[in-house]
Amino acid sequence: MNPETMTPLDSYLRDLDLLLADAQQAFNSATNLQEVEEARVEFLGAKSGRFKAVQKQLGQIPGESKPVAGQNLNRVKNDIQAALDNAKQRFSTESFRGQPDPTFDRTLPGSTRRLGRLHPITQTINELMDIMGRLGFSPAFGPEVEDERHNFEALNIPADHPARDPLENFYLSVASQQHGNTSLLRSQTSTVQIRVMEKSQPPIRVISLGRVYRPDTADPTHYPMFHQMEGLMVDRNVTLATLKTVLKLFATNYLGESVPVRIRPSFFPFTEPSVEADYFWNGKWTEFGGAGIVDPNVFKAVGYDTEQFTGFAFGLGVERLCMIRHGITDIRDMYTNDVRFLRQF
Numbered sequence: 001m002n003p004e005t006m007t008p009l010d011s012y013l014r015d016l017d018l019l020l021a022d023a024q025q026a027f028n029s030a031t032n033l034q035e036v037e038e039a040r041v042e043f044l045g046a047k048s049g050r051f052k053a054v055q056k057q058l059g060q061i062p063g064e065s066k067p068v069a070g071q072n073l074n075r076v077k078n079d080i081q082a083a084l085d086n087a088k089q090r091f092s093t094e095s096f097r098g099q100p101d102p103t104f105d106r107t108l109p110g111s112t113r114r115l116g117r118l119h120p121i122t123q124t125i126n127e128l129m130d131i132m133g134r135l136g137f138s139p140a141f142g143p144e145v146e147d148e149r150h151n152f153e154a155l156n157i158p159a160d161h162p163a164r165d166p167l168e169n170f171y172l173s174v175a176s177q178q179h180g181n182t183s184l185l186r187s188q189t190s191t192v193q194i195r196v197m198e199k200s201q202p203p204i205r206v207i208s209l210g211r212v213y214r215p216d217t218a219d220p221t222h223y224p225m226f227h228q229m230e231g232l233m234v235d236r237n238v239t240l241a242t243l244k245t246v247l248k249l250f251a252t253n254y255l256g257e258s259v260p261v262r263i264r265p266s267f268f269p270f271t272e273p274s275v276e277a278d279y280f281w282n283g284k285w286t287e288f289g290g291a292g293i294v295d296p297n298v299f300k301a302v303g304y305d306t307e308q309f310t311g312f313a314f315g316l317g318v319e320r321l322c323m324i325r326h327g328i329t330d331i332r333d334m335y336t337n338d339v340r341f342l343r344q345f
């Protein structure tokens with residue numbers, strides 16, 4: 001176009017085109033973020049940027065040409081901004097994906113992603129349910145916040161029994177107020193025996209695994225919250241021999257070899273006779289837990305005919321079983337959630 005015949009609008013549009021071409025050239029040829037920033041200041045700088053200078057010239061454009069000039073000014077501004085964004089994007093971390101990273105050392109050992117796994121107690125509970133399921137015992141459940149009937153009375157533990165002492169239990173004042181009777185965190189899973197017998201008639205073969213609470217001081221073999229596995233079988237002609245057979249089958253399945261089992265006289269208010277059961281493993285006798293033949297008073301509390309039915313019950317410590325199996329020497333390790341410990345299982 002002949003400069004002499006150019007209108008002010010023509011010359012303005014030419015300046016805009018030149019500005020855009022220079023800006024695109026500068027942003028496209030930048031080789032790092034520093035150069036992109038320098039180009040940004042040169043072209044879009046708020047005070048002395050070249051765009052600002054061309055923008056100021058808009059005032060000299062005659063009124064009728066102003067709309068066209070203004071539209072083109074906006075178009076050029078958007079195009080310069082797009083060139084800037086493009087250049088920034090080229091140097092962002094994102095855009096390096098898929099390209100060789102000069103800092104990557106392929107001779108370094110790789111890092112593996114660790115998979116989560118179930119807590120050893122959960123693994124043990126699943127395994128115990130599985131073994132007892134194969135022996136014909138179905139799972140049963142009961143609440144952890146219990147009343148005195150299920151934790152004591154129906155289990156033949158009278159009001160003046162030392163096992164009901166506040167120092168031996170976690171009584172709950174708020175829950176007691178809400179329920180209108182004394183509530184406590186169950187101290188044994190034997191509560192579930194009562195809940196099952198209240199709802200169903202013999203024959204019964206159930207297993208209940210869950211948390212129990214006692215104000216015991218934590219030491220290598222005690223914890224104030226732990227898990228028990230309760231077993232209950234009620235039928236005609238259930239005897240101590242049936243109990244011993246089931247415990248032996250259980251121990252043999254759990255420990256993976258034929259395990260001798262012995263029973264010693266003991267006392268529990270809800271079984272008569274009561275025993276402590278031990279199994280012989282790794283060269284020594286180890287206690288399983290308590291067991292016995294269900295006391296007739298317990299059957300009376302749930303309305304069972306004591307002439308027709310007999311039953312056995314047992315309560316084993318899940319943590320102790322898990323410890324013996326995995327060679328864990330301190331129960332507290334299972335509850336500190338140190339991943340270095342948990343990763344071993």
Ligand code: FA5
Binds near residue numbers: 222223228
């Ligand atoms: C009872 O709790 C009875 N209910 C068991 C029972 C059930 C007897 C049915 C007869 C018929 P005992 O208090 O002994 O019994 O606890 C049973 C097992 O729980 C113990 O052998 C032990 O393995 C485990 N145990 C007891 N206290 C703790 C504790 N503080 N921390 C971890 N394990 C414990």
